Structures are given as C-alpha cells and as structure tokens.
Amino acid sequence: MFVPTLMNLADEEQQARWLQPALNYDILGTYAQTELTHGSNVRGMHTTAMYDPDLFEEGGWHIHTPSLEAVKWWPGGLGKSCNCCILMARVIIKGKDYGPHPFFFQVRDWETHASLPGIELRDIGSKLGYNGMDNGAMRITHVNIPRRNLLMKFVIVEKDGTYRKVGDDKMLFGTMTYTRLKISSGAGFNLAKAVTSTVRYSAVRRQFQMQRVVLGADIDNHLDDDEKDALAAQDQLKNLVKPSKRTEAQVLDYSSQQFIIFPQLALAFAMHFAGQEAEKLYNAALLEFKASKFDALTEMHVLTSTLKAVSTVLMADGMEQCRKCMGGHGFLNAAGVGPQYLSALPQATYEGDFVVLSIQVGQQLLNAVSSKMMKGKTSNRRRLRSSTSTSTIRPSVSCLPRRPSWTPCFRITTSSWRR
Template structure:
C-alpha cells in the first residue's frame, strides 16, 4: 500500500536532487548517515514520545525528562554512541579549558561516566553579563589549606544554572578569589553540592529550583537552580588551576599558560550555538513551508480549489528569506567548526594573533544568528495563521525553548558592542601598517570601499556574487568609518562610545551580515555535486542577500553604496527569485531530513495530512475527559439559573 502523501505533487516539482542536498545540509555523507540513524532510533522509541509534554504538571514534566535522560544514557551505552546527557552545558568544557592536567585527569572521567553530574554556576541574581561583578567569595584559609565558599549577599545567590536545582551533585562555581585579604577577581571552583549517597545537599548549601519559565514545556523540563553557600569549605586543589594558581602558602600566581587559552572553549561553545540556530530556524521553516502548501485560502474560481497560501507573494516574502537564512546559518556554522580547529591549532602553537578577530567574529555571529532565529520562529508561527497558535503546531514551544539563546552565553546587545569595539580599533589602526586579516580583511580595502560605486544597471546584475559582496563590504566599511569619525567629535573615546552605542551596534550588525554573506559565497565556490543542487543554493544565496539588502535599505542608500534605483532593481530581482524558490520549497525543507517526531508538529507533517490529525489531537486534552466540565455545578449553573447570592452593600 502506498503511503498517503499530500505533498507528493509538490515533491515531483522539485528541480534538484533532494538526496544530494541532504548531504550538503548535513555537511558530509557520514554526518548525514549518523544523524539519520540516530533520528530514526529516537523517533521509533516510545520512551522519547513528547506529544504529551505540554499537558504535564511541572513535577511530572521534570520527572519525564529524568526518565528520558536516563533512557538515553542507557541507549548511548548500548549502541556505543558518544554523547552526553543531563547535559549541563559548560561543566566539562570549562574543566577542560581552565583545569590543569591533574584536575582534568581526576574530574573528567567521572563526569564522562556520569559518576558525578556537574553544572556551570556562574550567573548570580545580581550579575549575569558582568561576570567580573560576581559577589560569591572563595577565601583561602592557609591554616586548613582550604577555600571557604560563601554567599555574602542575597544578590550573590547563584541563579539560573541549568541542572543545578535538583540534579547536579557538583557545580563549577565562579567566585572572587581572596587570599590574605586581597581580591584577585573571579575564578572557577569545583564544589560538591550533594551527597553521593542520598543526594541530600551538603552542610552549608541551600539549593533549589528557580521556578516556572517561558512556555509550558521548554525549559520547565529542566531545573535551572538557585544556590547559596554558608561558609562551605573545599580543598585547595578544587580551584581550577590551569591559568592561575594559589600555592600552599596562599600565594596567588598567574600561570605561564596564556590566559587566551580559554578562548578555545568560547569559540567551541559559540560555533555550537550558531549550529543550533540553523537547526531551530530550519525546523520552524520546515513546519511553516509544509503547512503553507497544505493551507488554501481565497481565490477559488468556479468552485475549484482555493489558492495555496504559499502562492501569495506576501507569504513568500516573509517565508523564503527565512528558508534562505536557515541555509546561510548552516554554512557559516560549518565554517565556524573549521575555525575552531584552526584556533585550537594556533593556540597550541602559541599563535594568538587571530584571537581578537576570532572573538569579534564569533561573538557577532552568535548575536546575529540567534536574534534572527528567535524572530523567525515567531514569524513562522504567524505564517500558519490561527493554527500556529496551537501547541500541536510545535511552534509555540520551539519559540519558548529557543529565545533564551539571545540572552545566555552573552546578551546579544552586549556582544554587538564588543564587536563594535573591535571594529573601531581596526579602523583606528588602518593607517598604521597593521593589515587586517580574516573576516575583517575587507577593511584593508576601505579606501576603495568608501568611494566605490555599485555597477548594477539591470535587475539581473544583482545575481552576481561579486556585486553583492562589494555592496555589503561597502556598507559595513562605511558604517564603521562613519562611527569612528563621529567618535572623534567627543572629548573622550569612552564617552563617545557610550553616546554612539546604537550606531555602533548597527555597524556591528552590518559587519556580521557581511561575514555570513561571504561565507555563503565561499560555499558556492566549492564543488557541489548532485543535479540542480548548486543552482538551488545560488538562488537561496541571492534571496538571503537581497532580502537583507531590502530590509536594511536605509543603510545601503543613505551611505551611498547603492542608488535608490538600484534598490528598486534588487527588489524586482527578489520577486523573480521567489518564483524560482516556489516549486522547490517543499524539497528544500525535505532536505533537512527531519523526522515527524523531531519536528513535533501536526502542521509540519511529512505527509501533509494536517486536518484529521489536528482534529484527533484536540480530543486528547484532559479537559475533554468529560463533556460537562469540572466546575459547572459550582460556577456556571448558578449563574445560568440566576441563583447567585449577592451581598447587600
């Protein structure tokens, strides 16, 4: 029997080899095969069922997560996969990056085998972005050779760490190191929180969950926690000593290992976040695209079928740039993976020259991709009309679980300002002979970029990568240089930087968008096999770049990079490109190779069989267990029967 497939006709329309595109999306044939295998395993395992999550109470939801995590761990061992669950994010990477050899040898195997479960306890009630302002103290006591970890104020309570509230046995605690009355700033300490026998908090430790968060599932399945210390003692060797040390005598010393080594971890984490952005975005786009093909509204002629909403130009101009962004973020994420290995090698060779550029580039990419993805998920939800508001569409929870990515690992605005600082420094050094390299190399050609003129005369000129690249370079360079000039009008740089912060953040965005555009172009210069695959990517590239150009038209035109007329031509070209994407839209989201289980969306079903399934889902709600609702006799009936006892006032 052939399976039902409402999208079959759409799939036939595709002008490229979807199987080959799946490999491009995955990064390699091997990556494709692994992810495909794992996704199928998970989808077919009833323990991983997730369609009931939004109906569970907080406690049941949390317990369900524990159950899944335990099962996942078991399956990982059985299948000899690698992976880490109860994934408390940064505990292990931080020990790797900041611990010395001994510490790594002692703690990492326990953490890998899950004999201990660790969380990353940096943020406090009073301090998140400003890590140097943390208040928890770690005071060295030379008499006992211990640190005393203490929470001196309410605002010094650790607050937010994932896995802290109920699960973790250990925490990597960031605290101010104090020796002999002197404050040496913030360092990391491994602190055991709970007994390994009965999981009870150790003396001096108050630990709990910080309560409900956005959404009904999302992070509520996790125990982000609060933690207070009342003079808790830990041995001296539980301070992470890779970068600085405290000796037996209580002497504080910086190690000869350069501090920059910790940057490796940061690049690693950020490339992961950018990869996650492309996953979340592609997931939302896949749902909205499939539903936009199924959904028909208006435009019936003589009783024929109505128009598929994906055929409306407004729907296309909202959806297709997001589809293109998913691919763009995927490729820049791939490049970041390469950058991580490159940085690691350089660090090992004591080459720190690229670090500032790498820092700015990863900070910027984290900020721009997560902000765009958060907005895009909500736009995809709106693209699904009323039904997008149902939990069964999968989009509300995807949004709720995704948005904190704009805040954690660096607030997105704070990060943009860091990028801007790097840009201003680069501009100020332009005359000095120091040649900008890597993603900032274009600044070396700023003389040209400040006066070049875009050559577009006809709409199709906008298809040339060279033309697009130069327009984006010119925009980024001009915005940075303008900011730098304006800074000079202030009595001091810091005051100027504070006053012009908004313009600076906009210049940073322009720089980062240029990076994404240029990495997409580099991808297109690679050899990409498969019928029509490269052609589709070229179309998506143009959609990505020209939709950005349209969105930021003010930047491009006001800085004279392009003329108003050229802006109009770009827009015309964009409309033509949307028509080229249209027949391939379903195949382009099929290429993500997501199982229905992973998508978790009735609207995004592979087979497009939306309506009967929506109808089925509805009846599962606990409220439908009875036709007459609980509360009828107490609250509804007395009103209908006009039997309300009214107090005389």
C-alpha cells in the first residue's frame, strides 16, 4: 500500500523525492492507518496533524498520538522492517478539523535504523497465522514534520494555512480501493493452492472398497438406449478399468468427496477471472482519474468492496473445507493447507470486514435505486453493464469436445445409480 499511495496521492515533486527510492528499496515503507480502537471508522481516528506556519521555513505539521486508543496498530512491516510510512492523521488548521489525510512520515534513522525521537515502535506479537509479517504498533509524541510531507496531489495546504482541494477529496482513500482489488485478485489463487493439495491427496489416498462396481454381467437384457450406450462405453474401457475387490477405492472417486472439492475448484477459477476483469475496470477508471474525471469513483468503491467482502469469505470457508477433506492428515503443517489457511484467513477481516463492506455496498445500491426512481437515471452502472456483455468473461462450452474423454465413465456411473 505504501508505493501505490505515493503513485496515486503524491504530486510530481513528492514522487521525485520518494517514489523512486521506494521502488529501488532504498527506503522501506508501510501504510499506517488503523488505530488500536479505530479500524473501519477511518474518520473517527484520533491521531492529529496540527498545522503551524512557524515550523521550518515553509511551515510544518505537529504530529501527536493523544491517547493509548490512538496508537497505530497492525501496519505490516512496522514492527522491525520499515523506516518510513504513509501516516493517516487528522489535519487541523487554525482550529478547523479537515479529517484524515496521508503524510509521508519517517519513523527510523536512515543509517542506524533506530527509532527517531518521539516515536515508539514495537512488534504487536504472535498471531494466529501470517507470523512472517512483523505487524507493528506506533505511538507518536509531539513530532514535527515539514508542510510538504502532506501528500498534495488532490489537496494543497499553502504556507499561510490556506486549504484547497484539487479534484475529488475521496481519492484520499483511493489506496484502500486498490488494496481491496489486489486482495480480491489473490483470493482465487489462495483457494486454488488449497484445492490442488486436496485433489492430489484425494487421488492418492485410498479408503474402503466401492460398494458398487458395474460389470457387464450386472446389466440385464432390458436396456434402454442410454444403458446400451453405457454398455458400449464399458466395452471401450474394459482394458483400462479393471476393478478388484481387493483394491480400495481412491477417495476422489467418492461422490461425497467430489461434492465438496469440485465446487471449490470451480469457485477458484471464478474468483480468478472476476479479479482479472475487475483489474481491467480499475485500470480504465484510473486513466479517467488522472484526467480529473471522477465519475467512476463510487462505482469502483462498490465493485472492489463487493469483491473483497465476498471473495475473501468464500476463500476462507473453501480452504477450511479443503483441509477437512484431507482427514487427519489435513491437520498437519506438512500437508500445507493449514498454514496456507491461517495466513490467508486475515484477509477476510483487514482492509474491510465482510459485514461493514456489505452494509456500505447495500447503501450505495439503495442510493442507486432511489436515484433511478426519483430522477430516472443512475450514474454508476455503465461499466458493470458493459463488462457483463463482453465475451471475455463469458466462457463458452464450444471449446469443449463434443464427447469428452470422461463421458463413458460418467455414463457407466449414472447407469449404476439408476440400478
């Protein structure tokens, strides 16, 4: 989130100072927004940035964490790794509160990596999973930074304290939209990894003998057309399928296992392609944002919030189902699914909880319906309507063979079910 914020919210001069060093890893940054008692309610955060025109030559900001509740909590990499961050703090100018704004904020010495004066940093400790990330906490006690450390692409504060907007100030929270998009795009991949392990395990693991194996002698002379086709298919496969009462069946052959695994496999593909299409829409909207056209801003918020809320919950539930399908072995770290699940599980919560995002999306949809009823038009349906009509996200079954190789097996099985 650090680099995308610099790219989207810093002006050209600020990007020249900080963006290239960030891309070269000369500086390591994170995104410090969430506080100990404020996460989803961004506008309720307590960390303040009071403007003082007498600080430095061009004015500056007095950054302060007023209470324990305002301690920055959870920023990834802040515990040990990062030496700077994008700090979200309430801008206060001449007693007027303008709400949270992003600042470039150095937290550690560039050379020694020691915490700077007035800044207390620590790792928040062990977590349920994802312990490779050193999530940190930060308390700031009366630290001054230059005026130009406020990212000023869409908001400008002059030396005399004059505050003016450039474009839509909602873009100040655009990083969250981008982050939710990337989380949604990765949800399908996380689920696919779990499904892959589970399918492979189910193909190797054998358990019990199948209760019913269809043999030629089991089919009587009263055959309808479908059953004749099944018998012909069995003849084709008699040299390939050699059932034995002494051989246990692959777990993957059981319909109860397929009933759980196959929908998760399909869901992984669906989430992957949905994420790809959402990225295309976001990139198209981003070009409009750069041209100072912000009509699609609300639409992108709704789209990314919906995908993030739904895909991460489905991902977490699906990965847990996959773990259960591996039996006792699924509980081992060596199986891989458990650690993957615990590392991916926080995605269902951070950067927007399912319930909170669902309420926000519902409100926007109700507003769109109300606008349609009152004015006869809505402004946020253009991209979604056009995207659903494109063939790129509507795969056709014409690419499948007319008689795929698994058709004989399927017909034999269905014939057995009918019996």
